[in-house]
Amino acid sequence: MAELLTAGVVGTGMYVPEKVLTNADLEKMVDTNDEWITSRVGIKERRIAAPGETTSSMGAAAARAALADAGITAAEVDLIITATITPDMPWPSTACFIQRALGATRAACFDVEAACTGFVYALSLARNYVATGMYRTVLVVAAETLSRITDWEDRNTAVLFGDAAGAAVIKAVAPPAGILATHLGADGSKGELLEMPGGGSRHPTSHETVEARMHFIRMKGNEVFKHAARAMAHSNSEVLAKAGITIDQVDLLIPHQANMRIIEAAARLSKLPMEKVYLNLMHYGNTSAATTAVALAEARRDKRVGPGSLCLLVAFGGGFTWGACLLRL
Ligand code: UT7
Numbered sequence: 316m317a318e319l320l321t322a323g324v325v326g327t328g329m330y331v332p333e334k335v336l337t338n339a340d341l342e343k344m345v346d347t348n349d350e351w352i353t354s355r356v357g358i359k360e361r362r363i364a365a366p367g368e369t370t371s372s373m374g375a376a377a378a379r380a381a382l383a384d385a386g387i388t389a390a391e392v393d394l395i396i397t398a399t400i401t402p403d404m405p406w407p408s409t410a411c412f413i414q415r416a417l418g419a420t421r422a423a424c425f426d427v428e429a430a431c432t433g434f435v436y437a438l439s440l441a442r443n444y445v446a447t448g449m450y451r452t453v454l455v456v457a458a459e460t461l462s463r464i465t466d467w468e469d470r471n472t473a474v475l476f477g478d479a480a481g482a483a484v485i486k487a488v489a490p491p492a493g494i495l496a497t498h499l500g501a502d503g504s505k506g507e508l509l510e511m512p513g514g515g516s517r518h519p520t521s522h523e524t525v526e527a528r529m530h531f532i533r534m535k536g537n538e539v540f541k542h543a544a545r546a547m548a549h550s551n552s553e554v555l556a557k558a559g560i561t562i563d564q565v566d567l568l569i570p571h572q573a574n575m576r577i578i579e580a581a582a583r584l585s586k587l588p589m590e591k592v593y594l595n596l597m598h599y600g601n602t603s604a605a606t607t608a609v610a611l612a613e614a615r616r617d618k619r620v621g622p623g624s625l626c627l628l629v630a631f632g633g634g635f636t637w638g639a640c641l642l643r644l
Pocket residue numbers: 346347348351352355356431470471472474535536537538539540543573574577601603631632633
């Protein structure tokens with residue numbers, strides 16, 4: 316077999332909708348308060364897509380920014396992988412809608428569904444396509460319109476989620492840059508702890524599924540909480556061991572942004588000080604697959620990391636799924 320190439324991130328971009336929904340706004344919608352949300356979760360505000368906006372329109376905006384950052388035209392893209400649990404529609408894939416919006420006519424397209432771990436899963440796939448030489452230029456887009464599947468009458472979940480999109484361009488790079496290792500995990504026996512049960516082949520859409528509010532996110536929050544920090548710390552140690560890197564060499568941990576207390580626990584278990592942890596959940600809330608993609612784009616844009624920086628992306632979500640990606644810029 317031919318020698319493997321080293322795949323790396325050569326451009327990133329992000330998009331968030333204009334509309335800001337603050338904790339004070341939520342106080343008028345459900346029985347909650349800023350103090351509870353801030354202290355239990357760490358979110359102050361989140362973004363909400365405008366009526367015309369969709370996962371693909373936000374994803375395309377993030378993708379355009381990533382392509383511009385990489386200095387690449389849409390015509391050069393060989394493959395678009397979109398990570399989302401809120402596709403524009405069950406099919407065609409959101410990646411196909413993004414292809415159309417970008418005019419990336421040469422690109423193959425598919426979606427990946429690994430909930431909040433979707434960006435890490437998609438990066439791992441993109442890395443393999445580039446490393447084997449099957450595709451030269453892969454566009455990974457993580458985009459979510461969670462506001463459309465949020466039960467705005469359920470205070471347990473309504474305060475947590477937001478809409479956003481992030482994107483990354485993956486190409487062959489010269490070492491020491493590159494994706495050094497990835498680790499993916501899943502436990503399908505815990506699926507019902509975090510799910511949207513309605514609308515598929517198990518519970519096809521009907522008046523009953525709508526009345527039973529089965530087309531909204533359902534989460535047993537404290538059960539998810541118990542697993543999240545441990546699984547992310549596990550992925551961190553697996554990916555570091557694979558790459559032969561120690562945690563103190565990591566410049567920035569970019570964790571899934573679901574809950575400040577989960578992030579703090581994961582950082583503590585991984586023995587990483589919070590100064591080396593990227594946080595933006597106070598601004599955007601939990602945007603599922605998009606959190607790590609947006610955070611990586613922001614951290615590069617704001618020069619929190621730059622060429623040579625060692626970044627550790629880690630996520631946990633529905634499925635359960637979890638995973639990490641160790642990356643030198
Ligand atoms: O993205 C994928 C992964 N998702 C996650 O990682 C989310 C994981 N879970 C969490 O982040 C947390 O479990 C939550 C933030 C969802 C909830 O925090 P918690 O500390 O686990 O609270 P809880 O569910 O045990 O509820 C504690 C109390 C309850 O009241 P009682 O029964 O003790 O009287 C809830 O009814 O807080 C109450 N509560 C609220 N109070 C004010 C729940 N939601 C709210 C709210 N405002 N929005």
